[in-house]
Amino acid sequence: MKNKKPAFNRILDDLARRQLLLDFQFGSAGYNFEAIRNIGAGAFGIVCEAYDKITGDKVAIKKIGHASATPTLSRRTLRELRVLRYIKHDNIIRLRDIFRTSGSLGINVFMVMDLMEGSLYHVIHGTYEFLEYDLITFFMYQLLRGLKYLHTAGIAHRDLKPSNLLVNSDCHLRIADFGMAKLAIKHEIENIEEHCFYMTQHIATLPYRAPELLFVTPEHSTAVDMWAVGCIFAEMILKRELFPGRSVSSQIKIIVTQLGTPPDKIMDDIRCERTKNFIQDLGFQPGWGWPNIMAHDERETNEMAINLISQLMDMDADKRVDVNQAIYHSFFKSYWNNEINEGACPFKVKMDMAAVENLPHEKLIALIIKDTRATEDEHLNSGSTSSGTSSLSPASIPSYTGGSLGFESEVSISGTQTENSETNSQSSGSRPDSRENRPPLCTEEIPLEI
Numbered sequence: 001m002k003n004k005k006p007a008f009n010r011i012l013d014d015l016a017r018r019q020l021l022l023d024f025q026f027g028s029a030g031y032n033f034e035a036i037r038n039i040g041a042g043a044f045g046i047v048c049e050a051y052d053k054i055t056g057d058k059v060a061i062k063k064i065g066h067a068s069a070t071p072t073l074s075r076r077t078l079r080e081l082r083v084l085r086y087i088k089h090d091n092i093i094r095l096r097d098i099f100r101t102s103g104s105l106g107i108n109v110f111m112v113m114d115l116m117e118g119s120l121y122h123v124i125h126g127t128y129e130f131l132e133y134d135l136i137t138f139f140m141y142q143l144l145r146g147l148k149y150l151h152t153a154g155i156a157h158r159d160l161k162p163s164n165l166l167v168n169s170d171c172h173l174r175i176a177d178f179g180m181a182k183l184a185i186k187h188e189i190e191n192i193e194e195h196c197f198y199m200t201q202h203i204a205t206l207p208y209r210a211p212e213l214l215f216v217t218p219e220h221s222t223a224v225d226m227w228a229v230g231c232i233f234a235e236m237i238l239k240r241e242l243f244p245g246r247s248v249s250s251q252i253k254i255i256v257t258q259l260g261t262p263p264d265k266i267m268d269d270i271r272c273e274r275t276k277n278f279i280q281d282l283g284f285q286p287g288w289g290w291p292n293i294m295a296h297d298e299r300e301t302n303e304m305a306i307n308l309i310s311q312l313m314d315m316d317a318d319k320r321v322d323v324n325q326a327i328y329h330s331f332f333k334s335y336w337n338n339e340i341n342e343g344a345c346p347f348k349v350k351m352d353m354a355a356v357e358n359l360p361h362e363k364l365i366a367l368i369i370k371d372t373r374a375t376e377d378e379h380l381n382s383g384s385t386s387s388g389t390s391s392l393s394p395a396s397i398p399s400y401t402g403g404s405l406g407f408e409s410e411v412s413i414s415g416t417q418t419e420n421s422e423t424n425s426q427s428s429g430s431r432p433d434s435r436e437n438r439p440p441l442c443t444e445e446i447p448l449e450i
């Protein structure tokens with residue numbers, strides 16, 4: 001029996017390899033990229049580690065299969081393309097290239113990104129030990145920096161959760177997965193019935209959903225992100241999901257039980273009668289108080305952390321701290337000397353985000369086609385590089401001195417690219433021209449019609 005195990009493993013490896021080749025057929029972009037292994041899957045995309053034959057780097061390639069098949073998928077794809085194409089920030093995943101292939105069910109979009117070694121989910125739940133407060137502070141600081149850049153431009157991510165925060169062994173964090181990103185505007189719920197329907201739906205990111213989304217009250221999108229930041233912060237401290245609901249009703253019940261019955265202002269704003277009745281049926285809930293919610297038998301209490309969480313997770317979105325207030329909270333005192341001095345997010349992203357929401361399906365497909373390069377003609381596209389491919393300015397964030405995370409994955413650290421490593425390798429002359437050979441990110445600029 002013992003001898004059979006290696007053979008069985010070989011069969012599994014072989015099957016995985018075949019599946020990988022089936023999932024990641026790059027068309028003629030296969031001249032540039034070679035899929036190595038599958039590294040992640042979400043509701044909308046699958047991601048592989050790949051070898052970039054032009055630069056010699058290892059990269060991550062996210063495939064959004066059948067991106068043109070439904071309006072929802074097309075809109076998600078275009079949102080992600082449009083945000084990532086134009087923004088550059090040290091704490092936001094960097095898009096290197098975009099190409100497409102055509103499949104029987106529509107267009108497959110491939111987004112080539114810097115390869116990261118793992119996600120915050122792995123860091124939090126991959127070991128038994130608690131995370132040091134210094135490390136938690138560093139991750140939080142980077143997350144808030146990335147968000148500050150987005151929120152200043154009026155963009156809300158709307159799907160923040162540990163698995164969408166990618167990290168490297170050197171503790172560098174980057175925000176990823178912009179399929180839900182939207183221009184932040186305070187808006188009333190338009191279709192109450194549709195939102196009430198979610199009472200019975202399982203939503204993947206439920207534990208990070210803000211009360212205004214659950215309760216069906218007017219949404220202020222950037223505040224939604226701040227709530228999620230609070231959930232992630234608490235999860236790093238407790239090593240478990242803070243509010244682990246598995247249905248909308250259980251999520252509401254957990255929040256109301258622990259934080260208390262919502263104030264009249266929130267109850268009056270609830271548009272969905274079913275939700276309102278559900279909360280009223282829970283009876284008066286005094287709430288546990290944040291020190292009790294955050295209490296853990298084996299972990300010391302950090303007053304400052306509890307104070308910050310309580311401000312991030314105010315049930316009333318109007319009272320919740322915004323990213324600028326959060327980043328200057330005393331919890332981040334050790335970073336106050338670091339000047340946050342980054343370029344502004346291009347206005348174009350803001351315009352695009354507004355436009356994408358109102359486009360009909362055919363227009364979304366047309367723009368996806370224009371935004372991605374066809375694999376067939378990629379070798380003709382030499383010459384100037386678009387803004388999205390240009391190297392970022394060297395990282396200005398402080399590096400973490402408390403040690404390495406030591407991921408156990410097969411991802412080779414030397415193969416991953418951070419701005420720092422890239423700058424270093426180029427200055428040491430190891431592959432000085434590799435980027436210049438890269439085809440342009442997109443073939444043309446397409447102003448969206450608003």
Ligand SMILES: Nc1ncnc2c1ncn2[C@@H]1O[C@H](COP(=O)(O)OP(=O)(O)OP(=O)(O)O)[C@@H](O)[C@H]1O
Nearest residue numbers: 040041042043044045047060113114115116163177
């Ligand atoms: N650049 C990257 N480097 C390393 N791993 C990555 C990278 N991008 C994504 N991943 C991994 O792939 C997983 C799925 O990617 P992503 O979240 O973008 O897909 P999705 O379908 O949009 O997910 P979701 O279900 O959260 O909406 C991530 O959780 C992450 O673990």
